[in-house]
Every structure is written in structure tokens, then in C-alpha cells.
Amino acid sequence: MTYLPTIDMPAADQPASAAVIWLHGLGASGDDFVPIVPELRLPADAAIRFVFPQAPTIPVTVNGGYRMPAWYDILDMNIERKLDRAQLLASAQKIHDLIDREIARGIASERILLAGFSQGGAVAYEAALTYPKPLAGLLALSTYFATADTVAPHAANRQLPIHIFHGSGDPVVPEILGRRAVESLTALGYAPGYSSYPMGHEVCIEEIADIGARLRDWLAL
Numbered sequence: 001m002t003y004l005p006t007i008d009m010p011a012a013d014q015p016a017s018a019a020v021i022w023l024h025g026l027g028a029s030g031d032d033f034v035p036i037v038p039e040l041r042l043p044a045d046a047a048i049r050f051v052f053p054q055a056p057t058i059p060v061t062v063n064g065g066y067r068m069p070a071w072y073d074i075l076d077m078n079i080e081r082k083l084d085r086a087q088l089l090a091s092a093q094k095i096h097d098l099i100d101r102e103i104a105r106g107i108a109s110e111r112i113l114l115a116g117f118s119q120g121g122a123v124a125y126e127a128a129l130t131y132p133k134p135l136a137g138l139l140a141l142s143t144y145f146a147t148a149d150t151v152a153p154h155a156a157n158r159q160l161p162i163h164i165f166h167g168s169g170d171p172v173v174p175e176i177l178g179r180r181a182v183e184s185l186t187a188l189g190y191a192p193g194y195s196s197y198p199m200g201h202e203v204c205i206e207e208i209a210d211i212g213a214r215l216r217d218w219l220a221l
Contacts, residue, residue, distance in 0.1 A: 003101060004053040004094050007031055016049035018111040018219050019102040021095060022220060023053060023120025025142075027068045030054035033117070036203065040074070040212035046221050049107070053098060055101035055120070056093070071123045081144055081177075086145060088123060095127035099135070109133035111219065115211075118173055118201065121210065122146040125181075129153040129188075137161035137218040139211060140192075142170055142201055144177035162192040163214050165207050167199035 007030045010016070024032045030052040037050050049172045055069040072087035093116065098205065102112055116124030121143025128138040134156045142165065160178045162185060166178035185192045193214075199203050215221065 001101075003097055004055075005030065006054065006098065007034060007053075008054040009034065009037055009050045010047070011143075012105060014049075015047060016105070016107060017047045018113075019049045019107050020113045020115055020215070021051045021053065021098055021102070023071070023114070023116035023124050024055065024062070024069070025120055026070050026074070026117030027063075028117075029069060029128070036208055038127070039205075039208050040215065041209070042212060042215060043221050046219070048215070048219070049100070049102070049105075050097060052135075053095070058087075058137065071119050074119070081146060083146060085124075085150070088126060088129075091123045092130065093129040093166055095123060096131055099127075099131060099133075103133075109135055111136055113137045113139065113215070113218065115139035116143060117141040117203075118143050126151060128162075129157055132156055135160060137163070139214060140164045140175055140178075140181065141211075142166055142178070143181075145172055145181035145184050148181070153188060156195065158189065160190065161214075161218050162190055163210075164192055164194045165203075165210065166196055166200075167201060167204075168196050169199060169214065170201045172201035 022205045055071045059065045062077050071091040073084040076082035114128045121140045126147045166175045
């Protein structure tokens with residue numbers, strides 16, 4: 001099995017009883033969210049492994065075909081977000097592989113969360129909802145539900161806890177897309193939480209604190 005490159009905190013050979021797999025955004029890298037981990041203010045004995053995968057480098061149409069880290073090609077940046085769906089699904093499968101690896105490392109699926117920012121969040125939606133074993137939750141940051149019309153949620157994750165975080169002034173992924181995700185998830189039978197912050201396409205201190213709270217809640221820390 002060939003896995004995506006990852007940054008693991010702590011390293012894979014150290015004991016952990018839970019895992020968070022956190023996907024970066026378009027053009028970013030696996031180490032983007034590493035500095036946030038200490039700011040989550042989790043208990044010292046939480047024993048959580050944070051796994052930050054690196055997307056492959058591919059040509060991105062909306063950026064003139066320039067090659068950059070991306071989970072899938074984006075063909076149009078309008079509000080409908082035209083994209084390469086096959087690439088998104090392939091990336092979701094790669095995330096399934098990483099979940100499988102954490103289970104093989106001794107972590108129960110019910111102790112594994114997915115988190116994703118922007119393009120990474122679109123992949124996280126698909127990967128979390130379709131994974132065939134129950135997960136601990138999904139954190140969707142400044143993102144959109146790209147496969148809302150085609151996703152086939154697995155019965156194992158029909159009760160998946162989901163929380164959406166979005167900036168009210170986001171110029172890249174307008175907040176309306178975050179709110180549409182709430183509507184789509186509700187129609188599918190989920191009960192997502194939603195938090196809005198006075199920020200752009202980024203993260204803020206208040207949001208980081210709220211992410212930490214979700215982790216403490218969902219993992220009973």
C-alpha cells in the first residue's frame with residue numbers, strides 16, 4: 001500500500017488512543033496546520049495523533065494550469081465550483097487508506113476524526129460520510145460540500161457528528177457555501193453545528209478554541 005506523505009504528531013511509533021486526520025487547502029502543504037495543535041489547549045494526557053497528509057502536485061486549471069498541491073483540479077471558480085469529481089473521489093479514497101492505517105496502528109475508528117480546510121474540507125466531507133466504519137466526527141473549515149448531490153453516505157456514519165466553521169467575509173469560499181452545506185447535510189439526515197467568525201479565508205483564535213472544544217467533546221477528553 002502506498003500512502004500519501006504525512007506529518008504525524010506525535011510520531012507513529014508513539015502510543016495514541018485517538019487520531020485527527022487534517023487536510024490542507026489548495027496550494028498549501030501538510031505542515032500548514034501543525035502550529036495550531038498546541039493552541040487547541042487539549043489535555044496533556046489526551047494521546048491524540050494528528051496526521052497531516054500532503055496532497056499531490058497537479059496542474060490546476062483555474063490557476064492557468066500551474067502545478068501545485070491540490071486534492072483535485074478546479075475548472076471554474078464561480079459559485080458552483082466546477083471541478084474534477086473523479087480526482088476528488090480518488091483523494092477521498094486516499095484518506096480512507098489513512099484511516100485504515102490508523103486503525104491498523106491500534107486506534108478504534110470511533111476515535112478517529114477528519115478535519116479539512118477549503119479544498120481539503122470538500123474531500124473530508126466525501127471521505128467521512130462514505131467511510132464504512134463509524135468515525136468520531138468531521139470538522140469542516142472554510143469549505144464547501146462539493147459532492148452533496150452525489151454522495152452516498154454509509155450507514156456506519158449516518159449519525160456522524162459534524163461541525164462547520166466559516167468566515168463571514170470569506171472572499172474565496174463565500175459563506176453562503178458553508179450555509180448551503182448545512183442545508184444539504186440536514187436534508188441527508190445530519191444535524192451539523194455551524195459557527196461563523198468575522199474573518200476571511202483563514203482561521204482565527206476564536207475558531208481554534210472552538211475546534212479544541214469539539215475535540216474535547218467528541219473524544220470525551
